[in-house]
Amino acid sequence: MKKSEFSIGTRSTGTARGRAFPGALTAGLLAMVALTSGCVRHDAEFSHREEYNELIPEGQEYVHKVLGTYFGKPTRIVAWEKLPLKLHAAVGTVGEGATSLSVPVNFTQENLPLRPELEAAWLSGNLFQKNDTPALIEAIGENGSVMFPDPGLAQLPAAGDRVAIGPGEVLKFGRVLYAEHCLHCHGVSGDSHGPTAPYLNPKPRDFRRGIFKFTTTVAASRASRTDLSRTIDEGIPGTYMPSFKLLTPDENMALVEYVLWLAMRGEVEYQLTGQLKNDYSNEAFADRVKGGESAAEIRKELTDAVNGGEMADTFNGIVDTAVERWVAAQEEASLVTPTVKHLEATAESIARGRALYLSKDLNCVACHGEAGLGDGPQTYSITKNSAGADNPTPGLYDDWGNLVVPRNLTTGIYRGGRRPIDLFSRLHGGIKGTPMPAFGGKKSDEELWDLVNYIMSVPYEKRTPGDGSKEAKPAEAPPQVAAGG
Amino acid sequence: MMSARSRQLSGIVGLALLAVSPMSGCGKPTTALGHGATAEPTVTVLLAEGGGAAEAAATPAASTAIAGYGTFKGRVVVNGAFSPLPALLAQGAPTKDAICSQKAVPDESVVVGSNNGLANVFIYLKKVPGGEVPPAPAEPISIDQQGCRFLPHAVICRVGQPLNFKNSDPVAHNTAFAPQSSAGFNQTIVANDQAGANYTYSKAEAVPVRAKCDYHAWMGSYHLPLAHPWGVVTGEDGSFEIKGVPGTTVEFVVWHEKADYISRSLKVTIPVDGEVVQEISVEAAKLAAK
Numbered sequence: 028m029k030k031s032e033f034s035i036g037t038r039s040t041g042t043a044r045g046r047a048f049p050g051a052l053t054a055g056l057l058a059m060v061a062l063t064s065g066c067v068r069h070d071a072e073f074s075h076r077e078e079y080n081e082l083i084p085e086g087q088e089y090v091h092k093v094l095g096t097y098f099g100k101p102t103r104i105v106a107w108e109k110l111p112l113k114l115h116a117a118v119g120t121v122g123e124g125a126t127s128l129s130v131p132v133n134f135t136q137e138n139l140p141l142r143p144e145l146e147a148a149w150l151s152g153n154l155f156q157k158n159d160t161p162a163l164i165e166a167i168g169e170n171g172s173v174m175f176p177d178p179g180l181a182q183l184p185a186a187g188d189r190v191a192i193g194p195g196e197v198l199k200f201g202r203v204l205y206a207e208h209c210l211h212c213h214g215v216s217g218d219s220h221g222p223t224a225p226y227l228n229p230k231p232r233d234f235r236r237g238i239f240k241f242t243t244t245v246a247a248s249r250a251s252r253t254d255l256s257r258t259i260d261e262g263i264p265g266t267y268m269p270s271f272k273l274l275t276p277d278e279n280m281a282l283v284e285y286v287l288w289l290a291m292r293g294e295v296e297y298q299l300t301g302q303l304k305n306d307y308s309n310e311a312f313a314d315r316v317k318g319g320e321s322a323a324e325i326r327k328e329l330t331d332a333v334n335g336g337e338m339a340d341t342f343n344g345i346v347d348t349a350v351e352r353w354v355a356a357q358e359e360a361s362l363v364t365p366t367v368k369h370l371e372a373t374a375e376s377i378a379r380g381r382a383l384y385l386s387k388d389l390n391c392v393a394c395h396g397e398a399g400l401g402d403g404p405q406t407y408s409i410t411k412n413s414a415g416a417d418n419p420t421p422g423l424y425d426d427w428g429n430l431v432v433p434r435n436l437t438t439g440i441y442r443g444g445r446r447p448i449d450l451f452s453r454l455h456g457g458i459k460g461t462p463m464p465a466f467g468g469k470k471s472d473e474e475l476w477d478l479v480n481y482i483m484s485v486p487y488e489k490r491t492p493g494d495g496s497k498e499a500k501p502a503e504a505p506p507q508v509a510a511g512g
Numbered sequence: 513m514m515s516a517r518s519r520q521l522s523g524i525v526g527l528a529l530l531a532v533s534p535m536s537g538c539g540k541p542t543t544a545l546g547h548g549a550t551a552e553p554t555v556t557v558l559l560a561e562g563g564g565a566a567e568a569a570a571t572p573a574a575s576t577a578i579a580g581y582g583t584f585k586g587r588v589v590v591n592g593a594f595s596p597l598p599a600l601l602a603q604g605a606p607t608k609d610a611i612c613s614q615k616a617v618p619d620e621s622v623v624v625g626s627n628n629g630l631a632n633v634f635i636y637l638k639k640v641p642g643g644e645v646p647p648a649p650a651e652p653i654s655i656d657q658q659g660c661r662f663l664p665h666a667v668i669c670r671v672g673q674p675l676n677f678k679n680s681d682p683v684a685h686n687t688a689f690a691p692q693s694s695a696g697f698n699q700t701i702v703a704n705d706q707a708g709a710n711y712t713y714s715k716a717e718a719v720p721v722r723a724k725c726d727y728h729a730w731m732g733s734y735h736l737p738l739a740h741p742w743g744v745v746t747g748e749d750g751s752f753e754i755k756g757v758p759g760t761t762v763e764f765v766v767w768h769e770k771a772d773y774i775s776r777s778l779k780v781t782i783p784v785d786g787e788v789v790q791e792i793s794v795e796a797a798k799l800a801a802k
Contacts, residue, residue, distance in 0.1 A: 096558075097558065102553045104556070106556065106557045194555060198553075315777070348715070352695065388702035390683060405726065409729060413689075415621065457698050462686075468699075469700050469709070
């Protein structure tokens with residue numbers, strides 16, 4: 028972001044739009060024509076966080092402009108190349124020997140099958156931002172050359188130029204799928220406030236903190252693409268998140284990228300509003316005025332910080348950190364990797380697991396209860412939120428402020444998946460954003476496998492847990508009601 | 513519009529691609545909802561060349577010359593009567609882990625000491641006014657869990673300096689916190705674990721972060737990672753002293769877990785080789801239970 032890019036507090040329309048192709052101009056003209064014929068296009072808008080509404084108007088204006096510039100709107104997506112996402116259908120560099128009808132491309136990324144009517148956009152070199160109509164490809168020839176229909180390209184790209192085939196196509200595809208399958212619960216912005224959400228418990232995930240609960244990455248790490256892909260495939264058993272196994276792998280991939288994109292947009296907003304609220308929330312503003320500063324001065328301080336580029340540094344720092352963390356999460360080092368194979372679920376292993384479950388070291392009982400019913404003493408305790416204030420009702424809460432219930436282990440339903448490695452990951456890395464802590468590094472991998480074996484045996488216990496002297500009593504059959512009675 | 517020069521400045525160049533405005537809505541009856549979900553999205557590609565990190569490195573923050581250093585000291589005092597808070601867990605109270613009520617667990621959200629001094633108040637520079645910032649110490653700061661309390665209750669660390677969470681109790685604790693700018697942490701610290709678990713901040717926080725234990729809901733403590741050494745937590749009598757503060761006009765933040773901001777910006781002019789003594793007062797009403 029450059030210094031003069033944003034100016035707030037004045038009537039400006041400064042955004043970081045580059046030079047538009049005439050195509051965009053044409054679209055504008057068409058839209059104007061459309062306007063006169065009484066056909067209005069309403070753009071969908073992303074919602075803002077609650078903290079945003081607590082900022083003074085200048086702060087709101089800044090956050091709104093920044094997000095609009097770097098992420099766009101739900102139907103006017105900005106594909107920002109700084110984000111570590113698969114944005115385009117394919118990316119590559121131009122090879123030697125381009126002609127006006129065929130350009131050899133060395134593809135570095137192929138995300139979606141290439142089809143005619145996709146555009147080729149030159150991302151560097153002489154053709155970058157040239158005023159000619161976008162080049163629609165006709166086909167992909169042998170050895171990866173991109174063919175163009177007659178009369179071909181007006182100007183040739185040079186070898187080494189970067190080219191995107193189907194610019195932003197993955198996000199576009201993801202957005203359409205998201206609108207169809209996800210939006211009614213997770214909301215347009217991924218804020219978990221879709222129209223169906225009020226009727227759901229547990230609540231849909233709010234992506235905007237960048238935190239996903241069920242991952243196979245270590246405690247300190249973000250979720251990996253594989254985790255999100257698996258969640259879409261398998262659903263989250265015991266919740267309203269269904270399985271989307273009927274989607275094709277390409278559709279699944281596009282959805283993962285779109286959800287990650289929403290998560291990054293949300294994270295940037297979370298950090299920006301979080302940094303601004305200390306000095307420029309309405310409360311802070313009132314406090315400072317009471318402390319003797321002039322209102323105009325405070326407003327000027329913010330506009331100066333934005334227009335002088337200080338905020339640009341803050342913004343860049345936020346984006347860089349978010350990018351680093353998402354990139355790191357995709358690396359193999361971030362995966363939970365057991366050092367020993369899954370131990371056989373022998374009676375001894377299960378007994379060792381039970382002992383660990385009850386041990387003072389892990390104290391699983393505190394939340395999950397002695398019998399694993401998810402009714403431990405902590406579910407009756409008054410807990411505190413991150414500000415140190417008491418939560419509204421007894422029980423455990425997650426980072427989104429929702430009451431969460433420790434898993435009832437007797438049901439055999441596991442939200443993050445029922446493979447032994449899923450349970451192992453849960454014990455090793457914890458459930459992110461919830462009170463379930465990580466045990467990795469504090470207990471050996473053998474001990475964690477024992478614990479996995481015990482947990483998986485709980486639904487099949489013949490006796491009620493406790494002293495082992497009582498026979499399990501099956502529930503009585505419900506009374507039969509005659510039809511029509 | 514962007515000139516070539518501004519492009520160099522920004523390192524980011526916008527490229528608007530063909531935005532085909534779908535006219536499908538025209539001719540069909542348009543709904544009041546517009547075409548949100550069914551609209552064909554358009555895409556604009558925004559290049560990121562260089563990225564923010566390189567730019568930030570290219571323009572080092574202007575550093576003001578600092579002529580010397582002075583001391584800022586004083587006390588934080590409660591203005592008005594404040595009756596001590598009852599214990600969170602009385603001695604001998606029935607609880608699932610006997611160790612917790614072996615001694616009473618005090619409510620440390622407000623600790624008023626002798627002469628109405630207020631303990632556990634964070635006083636720290638809002639931003640570095642310039643000059644040299646000494647590097648962060650490498651030795652970790654230890655936070656123990658003992659008798660189902662965090663000890664110390666309030667602590668300041670440096671970015672890059674590890675926090676080490678230990679456990680001296682014969683029962684499991686975990687330490688969990690979710691800072692604004694850095695990764696969250698939620699790790700079990702098993703019984704009598706003296707090695708503990710480390711967490712190192714990579715970014716400073718604007719206000720202290722609350723760490724909790726989920727096994728024992730009353731347990732809470734505060735820590736604050738700073739990008740500079742000029743911060744302090746008031747002692748039991750409310751006294752504080754920060755040495756070696758840059759000798760210019762600086763801004764302190766004064767923050768307490770119950771009172772929140774006592775001062776968002778306490779401007780103090782530090783004399784070179786001299787000291788400023790200041791009494792900061794807090795209304796007792798601000799410390800009342802929220």
